[in-house]
Amino acid sequence: NAGVTQTPKFQVLKTGQSMTLQCAQDMNHEYMSWYRQDPGMGLRLIHYSVGAGITDQGEVPNGYNVSRSTTEDFPLRLLSAAPSQTSVYFCASSPRPGTSGDTQYFGPGTRLTVL
Amino acid sequence: AQSVAQPEDQVNVAEGNPLTVKCTYSVSGNPYLFWYVQYPNRGLQFLLKYITGDNLVKGSYGFEAEFNKSQTSFHLKKPSALVSDSALYFCAVREWGTASKLTFGTGTRLQVTL
Numbered sequence: 071n072a073g074v075t076q077t078p079k080f081q082v083l084k085t086g087q088s089m090t091l092q093c094a095q096d097m098n099h100e101y102m103s104w105y106r107q108d109p110g111m112g113l114r115l116i117h118y119s120v121g122a123g124i125t126d127q128g129e130v131p132n133g134y135n136v137s138r139s140t141t142e143d144f145p146l147r148l149l150s151a152a153p154s155q156t157s158v159y160f161c162a163s164s165p166r167p168g169t170s171g172d173t174q175y176f177g178p179g180t181r182l183t184v185l
Numbered sequence: 186a187q188s189v190a191q192p193e194d195q196v197n198v199a200e201g202n203p204l205t206v207k208c209t210y211s212v213s214g215n216p217y218l219f220w221y222v223q224y225p226n227r228g229l230q231f232l233l234k235y236i237t238g239d240n241l242v243k244g245s246y247g248f249e250a251e252f253n254k255s256q257t258s259f260h261l262k263k264p265s266a267l268v269s270d271s272a273l274y275f276c277a278v279r280e281w282g283t284a285s286k287l288t289f290g291t292g293t294r295l296q297v298t299l
Contacts, residue, residue: 074228103286110194112275112291113229128286160228172217172236172279174287176228 071096076161076177083151083184091146091180093161101164102144103128103174104136106157113160119144120166151184158182187212189278191290198266198297206261206293208276215281218259220250223273223292232274235259236281246270266297 077092095102103118115128119138133155135147144163148155158181162174188211198204210216217236221229233244240252250261261274276290 105289110291113289115286118286162229173219173231173234174221174229175231176221178228179226 073097074161074163074175074177076159076180078180079178080181081183083148083182085151085153085184087151089148089151091148091159091161091182093144093146093177094142095144095161095163095175096142097163097175098141099163099175100141100166102138103162104134104144104146105160105162106130106155107160107179108157116146116159148182153184156182156184187216187278187280187288189276189288189290191274191276191293193293194291195294195296198295200268200297200299201265204261204263204266204270204295204297206274206276206295208259208261208290209257210259210276210278211257212278212280216259217279217281218250218252219277219279219287220244220248220259220261221275221277221289223275225272229275232261266295268297268299271295271297 074095100121104116105113114130117136119125125136158179160179161177164174190209219234220232223229233242235242235252243249273292275292277287279287
């Protein structure tokens with residue numbers, strides 16, 4: 071199993087550009103989420119999905135869109151990049167919340183810089 | 186609302202000495218508690234979790250954590266630190282029996298020196 075994969079590893083954007091961060095998992099997990107990691111702030115939840123076709127907002131959703139057309143994939147779209155979105159982005163997946171599993175598995179991250 | 190506090194930004198320990206990384210939490214009901222570790226330029230890796238049962242939970246790489254309900258704490262411990270344990274450690278909490286989301290602390294950097 072590859073686990074959770076993310077592409078690209080690094081990206082530099084100019085203000086106003088759009089892009090999609092890719093995330094895929096091969097563990098048949100129902101639950102997927104996107105976090106951003108900023109110094110001194112830990113991980114903050116951007117969006118999450120509890121299954122194909124179902125998404126919801128997390129703590130810091132503004133400026134980001136998601137969709138979940140398949141169980142495996144959960145892309146994160148930046149509509150118009152801003153310098154405040156410079157961060158490291160992590161995708162995670164887990165079995166259905168509330169089960170005894172409930173451990174999140176993280177991808178290696180995407181380091182995004184917006185100039 | 187649920188929350189996690191990691192009061193120390195950094196913990197410094199000499200190799201061979203015991204280490205403790207502190208975590209306190211707040212949830213309305215019963216907690217699910219987790220510790221994750223992040224090595225440089227890597228994603229987070231699961232270390233251990235508390236769901237129910239014994240208050241002392243054993244995890245990967247010789248780490249353990251003690252759940253203390255009265256003090257709402259879940260401190261991470263290891264009897265003998267290694268230089269290779271140097272990393273960023275995150276505590277996280279979720280309320281048991283709900284679909285609430287996982288809330289992470291701000292992280293504690295552990296530095297183990299020779």
